[in-house]
């Protein structure tokens with residue numbers, strides 16, 4: 001019995017984007033332990049990549065960093081970055097999670113995060129965090145604000161792993177933290193409840209052949225544009241064309257790139273694109289005062305506090321031109337990017353010679369989400385997003401008792417809604433923990449009907 005109860009008031013959270021971070025802090029600040037598992041080397045998810053957030057234009061990194069730092073230092077949070085869930089066995093109150101930890105080839109217990117290794121490493125590759133628009137080294141941290149601020153070696157590009165020579169990082173590390181012999185390990189966490197917060201990704205541009213299929217250099221997606229707009233990004237916040245580094249004077253922003261398009265993309269609305277496109281157009285005009293921003297849209301969905309006003313601000317104060325119509329083709333013509341579309345309000349065909357095109361590509365489930373759902377024994381819908389036990393009355397509960405979910409893993413959503421769901425999932429877990437503390441015999445009854453219990 002004692003062993004069965006060992007993990008009952010400890011939570012496992014999978015995914016350390018803002019959804020997982022919020023849930024972890026809510027639970028940890030209530031005095032319970034949390035194991036927070038993140039696939040990447042550091043926490044923050046997509047919010048860490050954003051420049052400013054609609055509708056307030058807060059600096060994303062500035063409002064996120066206090067939370068990532070708190071997560072990194074919290075006495076009740078065990079951070080397991082560079083890790084993924086292998087399996088989850090057991091019942092609410094006594095789940096056993098097997099977690100695969102990738103080797104960073106750096107002893108994080110010894111590393112001081114001084115950055116000498118990342119500065120001196122001779123190998124440069126495109127940085128995933130920068131959407132490929134800037135470089136990183138073969139030994140790297142995701143960003144300067146990374147939590148934990150410890151590097152990992154990418155063995156696919158490291159000269160020592162690929163060619164058997166180099167070892168510069170090992171030679172220069174002042175504390176001897178480099179360890180090429182590290183191996184993958186499996187750790188087990190015994191927990192009472194689980195929250196899945198594995199987020200979203202954008203439809204790869206290769207899936208949009210009519211929009212250049214990812215092969216036209218100055219056609220980028222929204223997250224790449226976020227990096228161009230970010231002070232910490234590859235151009236230090238100056239909007240520059242990836243192809244030649246010039247300041248683009250005409251930028252076309254295409255909404256619904258793959259969304260609401262069952263034939264070429266996904267059938268659903270990605271929900272966040274109308275707002276972030278307005279933000280992009282507005283921030284571009286803030287950066288390039290003599291620039292022209294043109295938005296192609298099917299219709300504008302700006303439901304949210306202050307959202308409609310924000311779109312109006314882009315249109316009226318920043319004179320962003322909104323053209324109602326769908327873009328039919330995007331292709332390169334010399335140094336320009338040609339955008340063909342139809343203005344459905346006038347019925348005329350439109351052709352724009354742009355310097356840069358930003359596609360609001362559809363938000364899709366994380367590519368590995370199906371495998372994660374299977375490992376967790378929970379259901380995903382036809383679109384791949386996680387399914388609610390009851391979409392109306394149990395929106396953060398999965399069909400598996402004791403396993404909850406939050407954020408964009410359930411469907412595209414903005415940060416306020418994501419944070420609200422993170423807190424909702426945390427409240428569900430805290431509710432269970434409180435009851436198990438008051439009635440310990442409940443947690444010792446494998447299979448007791450949680451769904452019914454929760455509605456008592």
Ligand SMILES: Cc1cc2nc3c(=O)[nH]c(=O)nc-3n(C[C@H](O)[C@H](O)[C@H](O)COP(=O)(O)OP(=O)(O)OC[C@H]3O[C@@H](n4cnc5c(N)ncnc54)[C@H](O)[C@@H]3O)c2cc1C
Nearest residue numbers: 015017018019039045046053054199200222407408414415
């Ligand atoms: C271009 C763009 C601009 C945006 N701008 C705004 C804005 O201005 N304002 C706003 O409110 N919203 C904005 N958003 C939406 C915002 O990005 C999301 O609301 C938010 O990131 C969702 O957070 P999340 O934690 O659910 O998911 P994510 O941010 O995707 O985080 C999920 C985390 O889970 C990790 N993960 C995934 N699978 C696993 C696994 N199997 N094991 C372990 N870890 C895993 C991922 O690595 C990631 O760290 C924007 C979105 C885009 C695309």
